[in-house]
Amino acid sequence: MHTGTPGQRRVAPTRIDRISPNDLTTLVSDRGPAPMNIAAVLVVDGGATLRRDEVLRALETATAQVPRLRQRLRPVPLGCGRPYWVDDDFDIHRHVDFRQVDDDHLWTEVADLACHRLQSDRPLWRAVWLTGLDRDRAALVVVAHHVLADGLSGLAVLAALTGTTATGQPTGAAHHTAYTRRALVADAWRSRVHGLGTLATRARAAAAGARDLGLDGRLPRRCPRTSFNRPTGPRRRLTVVERPLADAVAAGHRLGVTVNDLVLAAVSSAVAATLRDSGETPDCIVISVPFSGRSWAGSGRLGNETGVVPFRIPLDVGRDARLRTVARMSQAQRARPRAASAAPLGVGFRALARLGVLQWFVDHQPLVNTFVTNVRGPAHPWRFCGRPVTSVVPIAVTPGNVGVTFDVLSYAGTLGITIVTDPDVVADADPLARHLAQELDELVGPLG
Structure with missing residues (x-):
């Protein structure tokens, strides 16, 4: 939580970290019985020898490299623009579970995890550490809502979770305090006015996109x-x-x-x-x-x-x-x-x-x-807590x-x-x- 000198008013960031129009499309499309999640399974050789506290510590350290994993999405009233990201009172224990599964039931367990709807009052991801596999292997299953990442950026998240990449930079000026309706409306109108300057460029892009979809006049x-x-x-x-x-x-x-x-x-x-x-x-x-x-x-x-x-x-x-x-x-x-x-x-x-x-x-x-x-993906294998990640299996739940x-x-x-x-x-x-x-x-x- 924010602390400061008594009576001192916190200065709000000048930019509201809203989701993009593409992300908004993803969000409004999530209306079916299966959530629009993406997931990956990282099979870790020798992972069964890791202690729970080692796994938790590694994942908590990694989330500091990806600011979005410690932010939640805040909805807005009608007319106030797109939803925006705010910092969460992050607790790694709310995002990581530990379970046992054998090789015969691994993929059924993973599929069920990928189809489990994430809680909207916290960052839109979870991880499950699965042990019980043959040859002392373990599997790290990471599930995220599609609004958080697409395939390419999802791969970057996985690289960060395995400690492969350097510290990421903040993706926006998210903060704890909710914005007032007046601030949201003003920001939304500034964005619309700014968009007028790119109208011609966006129109050309839309025309090209229509051709890609076979919609150019037909x-x-x-x-x-x-x-x-x-x-x-x-x-x-x-x-x-x-x-x-x-x-x-x-x-x-x-x-x-x-x-x-x-x-x-x-x-x-x-x-x-x-x-x-x-x-x-x-x-x-x-x-x-x-x-x-x-x-x-x-x-x-x-x-x-x-x-x-x-x-x-x-x-x-x-x-x-x-x-x-x-x-x-x-x-x-x-x-x-x-x-x-x-x-x-x-x-x-x-x-x-x-x-x-x-x-x-x-x-x-x-x-x-x-x-x-x-x-x-990468040409060379990742490592998690010093153990080699022998395979990475992607999953996308499509409605x-x-x-x-x-x-x-x-x-x-x-x-x-x-x-x-x-x-x-x-x-x-x-x-x-x-x-x-x-x-x-x-x-x-x-x-x-």
Whole structure:
């Protein structure tokens, strides 16, 4: 708490640390039965030998490097602008739990943790230290609301939690005391007036974003209807497929494509094969592919700076032709403004939220079949409390009528793909995982 000389009035910071328009879109989109959380599992070799106080001390020290982990989000009255961050009376014990789990139940436990809604009266993250795994391993599960970080900035948070990065810089002038309504309204109007000076730039960005989404003067194209696209519920299940990253990089060089192109082609082929097993034969699949608006992220620069682009990938062609199509789409997108679609998507989603129909739209959207996120992680393994982190597994909980999504992370020489499914939509994810492994083997080469 703030202390000072009796009778001395505290001077409020000149800038209110509000969430960005992109973050506001994330916040208003969180209306479904499963929260919009992101998570990661860090498997720590020898972690079972660590004491609880060692784990707590390491995490408490790390949160000092990431100011946002010690701040909570404060809502505002109508007409007072976007919500803002304030310092929390932070207590590490409110954010870290200790549990036992065996290897057979690890991923079920992790999926349930990722789908647990975080408490809004404290910083929007939690960590769970899981022991009981074979060979004295432990797992650090970190769950955060998507408003706190996107994939790239989330990776920076994980690096800070493992003590890999240097001290981060404060992300804003958050403080304990709530602002008055008058101060909030004045700040909101200053922001609007300032925005007038960037209107032309934002209009150009919005136009570019509309083109990314296929909305430049045309109605958006619908995606094929599949059994994977039904309203999802509060649960998720996880399946992990891994391959050596060096093999994927070598295959990309040989074929003249990127690792991400290989992953998108493999995912589309695997989804097609799984649907064919149940008698479904769509001629294409539409994958929502995120593109970050930043080239780097540090622990002092969090939030969301990501746009998405729908990739319509043909399924009625051969594997090689499909890969070439994906590579052409990727190359064309890399020549365009980064994350431009965030602006028109944000305007549209926030308008739907004000009309009270956003959840209905998300549960019935006809535009994409699945999501594939891909983040490039560190080439060398992290360490936690002196123990090596042997693998990092990413998870994103996506709302709406998309019953299967794919989260990709390269970490310390391994290319890992997490298949996230709603068990009420996809009862058995094993056939999909087998098809994905086979497609990767065909494109990249078998696990050696």
